[in-house]
Amino acid sequence: MITDLLSRHxxxxxxxxxxxxxxxxxxxxxxxxxxxxxxxxxxxxxxGRGSHVVLLASNGAAYIVAWLGICFQGAVAVTLxxxxxxEGLRYSLDQCDCSVLVVDMEWxxxxxxxxDERQLGLPRLLIENDEAFFQCLDQFAxxxxxxxxxxxxxxxxxxxxxxxxxxxxxxxHNAYIATGLATVEALHITPRDRVLVxxxxxxxxxxxxxxxxxxxxxxALIVLARFSVTDFFDDAKRLGATGCTFVGTVxxxxxxxxxxxxxxxxxxxxxxxxxxxxVWQAVEKRFGITVYEAYGMTxxxxxxxxxxxxxxxxxxxxxxxxxxxxxxxDAYDRTLPPGQPGEIVVRPRGPDTIxxxxxxxxELMLESCRNxxxxxxxxxxxxxxxxLFYLGRKKELIRKSGEMISPVEIETVLRRMPAVAxxxxxxxxxxxxxxxxxxxxxxxxALDADTVHAFLLDKLARFMLPRYVEFIAAIPKxxxxxxxxxxxxxxxxxxxxxxxxxxxxSA
Numbered sequence: 001m002i003t004d005l006l007s008r009h010x011x012x013x014x015x016x017x018x019x020x021x022x023x024x025x026x027x028x029x030x031x032x033x034x035x036x037x038x039x040x041x042x043x044x045x046x047x048g049r050g051s052h053v054v055l056l057a058s059n060g061a062a063y064i065v066a067w068l069g070i071c072f073q074g075a076v077a078v079t080l081x082x083x084x085x086x087e088g089l090r091y092s093l094d095q096c097d098c099s100v101l102v103v104d105m106e107w108x109x110x111x112x113x114x115x116d117e118r119q120l121g122l123p124r125l126l127i128e129n130d131e132a133f134f135q136c137l138d139q140f141a142x143x144x145x146x147x148x149x150x151x152x153x154x155x156x157x158x159x160x161x162x163x164x165x166x167x168x169x170x171x172x173h174n175a176y177i178a179t180g181l182a183t184v185e186a187l188h189i190t191p192r193d194r195v196l197v198x199x200x201x202x203x204x205x206x207x208x209x210x211x212x213x214x215x216x217x218x219x220a221l222i223v224l225a226r227f228s229v230t231d232f233f234d235d236a237k238r239l240g241a242t243g244c245t246f247v248g249t250v251x252x253x254x255x256x257x258x259x260x261x262x263x264x265x266x267x268x269x270x271x272x273x274x275x276x277x278x279v280w281q282a283v284e285k286r287f288g289i290t291v292y293e294a295y296g297m298t299x300x301x302x303x304x305x306x307x308x309x310x311x312x313x314x315x316x317x318x319x320x321x322x323x324x325x326x327x328x329x330d331a332y333d334r335t336l337p338p339g340q341p342g343e344i345v346v347r348p349r350g351p352d353t354i355x356x357x358x359x360x361x362x363e364l365m366l367e368s369c370r371n372x373x374x375x376x377x378x379x380x381x382x383x384x385x386x387x388l389f390y391l392g393r394k395k396e397l398i399r400k401s402g403e404m405i406s407p408v409e410i411e412t413v414l415r416r417m418p419a420v421a422x423x424x425x426x427x428x429x430x431x432x433x434x435x436x437x438x439x440x441x442x443x444x445x446a447l448d449a450d451t452v453h454a455f456l457l458d459k460l461a462r463f464m465l466p467r468y469v470e471f472i473a474a475i476p477k478x479x480x481x482x483x484x485x486x487x488x489x490x491x492x493x494x495x496x497x498x499x500x501x502x503x504x505x506s507a
Contacts, residue, residue, distance in 0.1 A: 001173045002154060003071045003145060005180075005215040006032050013191075017220040019061045020194065020239055023130065026061055028218070031068070034134055038069030039143035045100050045123045049074035049146050052097050052156070055202065056082045056111075057104035059225045062133040063201045064211065066102050066125075071154055071173075074146030078156045078168070079202040081403075082107050083461040085114050088166075088409065092158050093119050096168055096359060100125065150174040151352045156359050157204060157298050159404055166406070168359030169298045174352040179302045180212030182321045186308040187243065187269055187292065191218045196241040196267075198224040198250075199402060208302030209245045209271055229257045237265045247402030248274025251291070252432050255282045263288045271306070273390075274399070274434055277315055293317055295390050299355040300324070300346045300374055305388045316387040317380075323349050328382050333371045336381075341391050344380045345373035396485055398427040398435045403463045405437065407485070410466065413459050414439060419447040424475045426488045428468065438468035438495065440488050442475060449496040468504075470495045 009016065010032035019026040026034075047053055053070045055077055057063050070077040078096045080089075082104075089111065093101075103112070104127040112124070127133045150173045158166040183189065195214055197206040201223075214221045222239045227250055236244070244267055251270065270283065271292045280291045295317035296303030305326060307318035320326035327335050328342040336342045348354050354374060357365040368375055379391040398405040407425035414423045421444040427435035439452065449469035456465055468491065476484040495504045 001071060001145075001148060001150065002176050002212075002215065003035070003068055005177070006035065006068060007145070009215070009218040013218055016191065016218055017194075018214070019064060020220055020222045021061055021130065022224070022235070022239075030134075031061070031065060033142055034065045034137050035068035036072055036142035036145070037137040037140040038065055039072035039145070040140040041125065041137065042069060042073050042075065042100065043143060044140075045125070047073050047075050047100055049148060050152075051075040051099050052078050054078045054080055054093060054096065054098040054101045056080055056101060056107045057127050058082060058106060059198070059201050059223050060104075060127070061130045061223060062104075062127045064221070064223070065133070065137075066127070067201075067211075070102075072143055072145045074148040074152070076153045076156060076170075079207070080158060081200070081202055081461065082111075083463060085111055085461055086459045087413075088461065088464075089114050090116055090119065091165055092168075095165075096156055096158075098122065102127065105129070148173070150177065151356075153356060155207070157202070159298050165409070167361055167364055170356040170359050171298075172352050172356055175301060175354060176208060176212050177216075178323055178353050179208040180216035182301070182323065183209055183213040183271070183303070184216045186306055187213070187271060188309045189213050189217055189219055189243070193217075193219040193242045194222050194240045195219060196222040196224065196236060196239070196244040198227040199245060199247065203402070204296075204298040204302045205245050205247065205272060205402070227253075229253050233258075233262050233265050236267055240266060242266050243269040243271065246270045246272035246275070247434075248272070248276060248279065249401045249433055251275050251279045251283050255279050255286070256432070258286060261286050261288075273303075273317070274402075276431075280314070295344070295378075295380070295388055297376060297378075299368070300376070301348075301354055304344075304346050313383075313385070313387045315389065316383070317390050318388065319386050320346075320388070323353055325349060326382075326388065327373070328380055329373070333373065338382050338384045341379055341381045343394055344376040344378045344388070344390075346376065347373050398425075398437055400427075400430075400435045400437060400463060401433045405464055410437070410439065410456075410460065410464055413456060414441070414452070417447075417452070417455050419443050419445045419451075422475050424483045424485060424488055425466065426485045428489055428491055436468065437464070437466040438470060438488070438491075439466040440470045440472060440475065442473065443471055447471070449498055453498050467499050468495050468497055 010028040014029035018028040018031045101124045154173045156168040197210040292307045294303040294306035305320045377394045410425045422442040424440045430436040476487045
């Protein structure tokens, strides 16, 4: 179990730092005790082995304690995006069959009203803030851990689908432990390291790259509430960061903000995915930080291939993990030779290393695992030495600032607008966000971009709101009525930019 790692370090090095925030530091003994006390609190609400508990909260020490407390109860943590609202939120809560919600004050005040009558009846355990949360736990005894096998589910994380509603990816304890080991080996992480995370803790990136790497070796995790380009290096220096996880957007912002060298820090690595080559080069040259570009998915071990301290090739996503097999195949699943692009497929060398399945959607798991390989839907190529080069998405998901967004979800909401006859949502390249969102609309009555934005504002999470809007006479489609999205992925004078409140002036 994941919690076995915490228990081991709490016994061996109780005073070693485990979690560091801007406000205070927490030892392994403190986190271990608090997580067991939270397990008792969960037990009082009827949570036990196999129960599903939803986490809807911002980053903090309390989030990690709650997650580990769920594990101590032998339960499953459903780590939902805390920005979800309206139908997206209600659907995920129903689909995951949760029995208890763990929420923070910000969520309670801003999003609890989006729950339906049944969901409002579920117990909600409140995280007021880190300090209050830890003080509250003092009244509970430390629970005896509920033991489950390493093959038992420990999390459900929702990822967007290209043809419908989000899918709940079920991962087991062993998958987390395997990724922690692989990350430590890749980056040579030691107990002296402090790994900084600022990406939302409901993401696979901070969970598997960050939390699991520090639990594997007894290092410390620095948890920031959010990314701040202004404070990043000052925080890293003050809190003693030696490494950091990332998505490409963050590195692009740092490079844009700091044009001169900035080396007054102790960070030796960035680990993540999506760094454009010029940004990658600039980070290493200006900041003296090695970028370890990786390729991965929530479904397939969090990360599947990566550059490592021992094997590194600029521009690539590195080589596959030793516990996973990776191939590039054609449309008939035949292995392609080096240099030839095709779909990236993956399978584990041992059991319980990738997802157990999609929660309550076995047909989707069967579809994804054609010919005994998990099909990523992403395009890539392997070179002669086995380094993977990522070439884009076969699927139509939009990857905006690290968020995976289904255009279908946005289109479904747009079509409820009385003035919308038809619509399509597409990604357009953006130097900072990776992708930005464009809504293309066929209107059946007078309609403008601001009205569209106002309609969506209380129906979609903010990261799902389109930046661009275009009105056209008809959506291009194939003979089988599939949207030809590639014909819509442009910016010209027909497109309105909501961010700047103006029409695009140049292509």
